[in-house]
Amino acid sequence: MKTLPALLFCLLLGACASYEWRHPSDASANFDADSYQCQTDAAKLYPPMLRERTLHPPMYYPPRNYCNAEGRCNWTTGRWEPAETENYDANEMPRRELYQSCLKAKGWLRIRTK
Structure with a gap:
């Protein structure tokens, strides 16, 4: 169990790292x-x-009878909860990979700075 906190610390430390592109051989290279x-x-x-992707489908919560310790009961009405969806760019990952490989082909290196 002692390794779990150390592992979490390393993951968090890696998540805070920052990177930049550098050209090792050409000082006049124009990154922009x-x-x-x-x-x-x-x-x-x-x-x-x-x-569009569905994060969770629509859900129906049926009516329920809740009773307290004194025996008083209340019915809740049934209800629908709509599906939760989000929009995303299906080409984001291949576009980013092509961008990075293009920079690498031009001699740029992605260097960890922190």
Whole structure:
């Protein structure tokens, strides 16, 4: 059990890490220009594709009879809880992967700074 707190600490510490892109061999490299070109290329191949996913389906809660210690009872009415959905971009992951591989192809390295 002593390893669990240490493992959680390491996970939290890793979640706080920050990264930046650096070009090791070319001091005159322009990250903004390369980044813009890579983003544009990735967006052309993987444009935003919005999809909807269901987080939980609709649920019906039937009427129930609640009684207290004194024997007084109350009925609740049945009710429907609607489904919970969210929108997401189905192309976000491949677009990000293409962007990062494009920068790497141009010589950029993603370096951990913290």
